[in-house]
Amino acid sequence: MTTTRTTTRTRRTVAAVAVAAACATLTTALPASATPPREHDAHLRQVLQQDADALLTLGTPGVLAELDRAGHRDLTVRAGFGDVAAQTPVPWNARFRIASVTKPFVAATLLQLVGEGRLSLDDTVEQHLPGLVQGNGNDGKLISIRQLLQHTSGLPEYLAVMPQLFSGEGFQQHRFDNLTAQDAVALAMTQTPTFAPGTSWNYSNTNYVLAGMVIEQVTGNTWEHEVRERIVRPLGLRHTTLPGSSSEIHGPHAVGYERFPGEGATPEDPRYGEAIDATELNPSWAGAAGAIISTTDDVNTFLQALVSGRVLRPAQWVDMTATVPASEEFRSNWPGARYGLGIMWVPTSCGGMWAHGGDIQGFMTRNGVTPDGRRSVVVSFNTDSPVPQPGVQVPAGDIATQLIDDALCR
Numbered sequence: 001m002t003t004t005r006t007t008t009r010t011r012r013t014v015a016a017v018a019v020a021a022a023c024a025t026l027t028t029a030l031p032a033s034a035t036p037p038r039e040h041d042a043h044l045r046q047v048l049q050q051d052a053d054a055l056l057t058l059g060t061p062g063v064l065a066e067l068d069r070a071g072h073r074d075l076t077v078r079a080g081f082g083d084v085a086a087q088t089p090v091p092w093n094a095r096f097r098i099a100s101v102t103k104p105f106v107a108a109t110l111l112q113l114v115g116e117g118r119l120s121l122d123d124t125v126e127q128h129l130p131g132l133v134q135g136n137g138n139d140g141k142l143i144s145i146r147q148l149l150q151h152t153s154g155l156p157e158y159l160a161v162m163p164q165l166f167s168g169e170g171f172q173q174h175r176f177d178n179l180t181a182q183d184a185v186a187l188a189m190t191q192t193p194t195f196a197p198g199t200s201w202n203y204s205n206t207n208y209v210l211a212g213m214v215i216e217q218v219t220g221n222t223w224e225h226e227v228r229e230r231i232v233r234p235l236g237l238r239h240t241t242l243p244g245s246s247s248e249i250h251g252p253h254a255v256g257y258e259r260f261p262g263e264g265a266t267p268e269d270p271r272y273g274e275a276i277d278a279t280e281l282n283p284s285w286a287g288a289a290g291a292i293i294s295t296t297d298d299v300n301t302f303l304q305a306l307v308s309g310r311v312l313r314p315a316q317w318v319d320m321t322a323t324v325p326a327s328e329e330f331r332s333n334w335p336g337a338r339y340g341l342g343i344m345w346v347p348t349s350c351g352g353m354w355a356h357g358g359d360i361q362g363f364m365t366r367n368g369v370t371p372d373g374r375r376s377v378v379v380s381f382n383t384d385s386p387v388p389q390p391g392v393q394v395p396a397g398d399i400a401t402q403l404i405d406d407a408l409c410r
Contacts, residue, residue: 044410045075051403052079058399059386060364061257061275062090065379066296067407070304075407076296082254082382084275091252095239095293096380097283098365099358102292103208107149107342108306109227110215111316114145118218121146121319121341125153125210128217132182133210135189143197145214148207149341150324152198155206156191158184165285168260168273171361175278178245179285184209201327201339205289208342212288223288235305237298242291245284249293254382255279256362275383278362290360296378299367306343307354308373321345321354333398350409357398359384366400368408377407 048065055063062080069075082090113119125133125140125148133140138155147153164170188206195202212223219226224242232240239251258278283291294302305311312320323338323345331337334355336347343354346368353368364384369376379400388394395402 041073041075044406045077047406047410048075048403049077049079051406052077055381055399055403056080057389057392058394059388060381060383060399062254062382063379064090064092064094064254064296065377065403065407066300067375067377068297068300068304070308070374074297074300084255084257090254090380090382093239093252093295093297094380095241095249095251095253095295096365096382097249097256097290097358097360097363098292098294098299099286099290099360099363099384100205101294101299101356101358101365101367102286102288102290103358104306104342104356105227105231105292105302106208106211106215106223106288107320108311109223109230110145110149110211111312111320111341112230113215113218114319115313115316119145119214121149125214128214129210132185132213133189137192138189145211146319146341147197148211148214150201151203151207151339152201152324153204153207154193154195154197154200154202155204155210156188156194157204158188158206158209159285161187161190162285165361166260168276171258171260171278172276175281175361176247177285178282179287181209181213181287184285184287185213201324203327203330205286208289209287215288227292231302231311235301235310237294237301240292240294240298240302243283243293244291245282247280247282249279253279254380257383257385258361259383259385259387275385281361283360286360290358296380299365299378300369300376303354303367303369303376303378304373306373307369307371307376332396334401335397348405348409350405353404353408355404366398366404368404370408375408377404379403 052063052065056079061084062082064078066074066076078090081087114121123145125143143153164174215223215226255277256279257275259275260273320341323340326337326339334346338345343356346353346355355368358365364381366379
């Protein structure tokens with residue numbers, strides 16, 4: 001089952017005075033240009049629909065993708081089912097867990113504080129969170145705030161010692177458990193560092209749990225409060241929520257499906273488990289590393305605002321986009337990827353894009369925005385454990401690559 005839609009977005013604007021006072025951001029407007037010919041719209045919509053349909057063969061129950069071209073009509077396509085049992089599509093305005101797409105929100109918030117002179121990227125973790133990062137070779141005195149945001153700290157992954165989240169039985173028993181940021185860091189400290197700070201790169205959610213704690217230490221408010229007041233409200237992201245420990249997704253949404261493998265099984269193995277409904281869970285374990293709920297429309301608005309200078313001052317955008325090579329494992333999904341501060345640079349057929357994906361039980365998010373901020377695309381899957389249909393050849397790299405490249409480059 002496939003459907004398409006063309007919509008017209010009313011661009012949100014923010015008064016310059018309000019933005020300067022609340023966010024200390026720039027208010028540069030996006031340049032205007034002529035509406036693309038209808039013939040091009042029709043062809044592009046057809047291409048994106050074909051890309052969305054192809055994703056069903058790769059194992060997602062449903063998919064929703066929205067291309068936003070600044071000042072022009074949006075193109076939105078969907079395929080498959082948001083609810084397999086009811087055989088209903090993903091809602092056009094579906095809310096979903098954006099998982100690690102939370103990271104650029106958190107990084108931008110912390111960078112706003114840097115721009116206000118309230119801390120420096122070269123400050124150590126120990127300066128702001130004394131005594132927290134220590135043990136088993138971990139040392140907060142040697143790790144900078146910049147290294148947290150860039151995943152060059154060498155800090156171990158706290159999720160590595162939470163196996164209950166990654167098995168069917170464990171998830172069902174513990175999906176509503178609460179985990180504080182302090183608890184998450186304590187779990188990380190039971191492990192040794194991956195490498196000495198600043199000597200390599202490795203993706204670790206522990207970095208962003210700590211970044212959220214630094215925001216709280218500097219401001220006296222929760223990281224959720226600061227993200228909401230500095231980014232969500234000024235940009236008019238009406239359907240973006242920071243749920244804390246609330247397990248529900250309020251508003252229209254798809255069912256989030258999750259498959260958990262049996263011991264030693266792979267997605268191609270019949271021992272790979274049947275999909276369960278993983279829509280509701282306590283996202284406190286993800287925290288500042290991945291708890292936000294949003295929509296394709298809101299994430300597009302955020303990405304375009306970020307790249308277009310409406311979230312950060314120029315100096316902080318330069319900091320955010322100073323990249324280092326990602327790990328070989330990471331680049332197997334995104335060839336040539338380089339990671340900045342909460343955002344990554346990925347080559348495309350027309351040059352490159354800024355992006356950040358996200359995976360959490362039941363949902364997977366992919367996106368990209370052109371360097372000029374004039375085109376962005378967000379793709380939402382209602383699973384993060386797709387199982388390809390028998391005989392389907394899985395493409396190299398991330399499964400959303402073709403759709404995103406077509407959206408940004410055609």
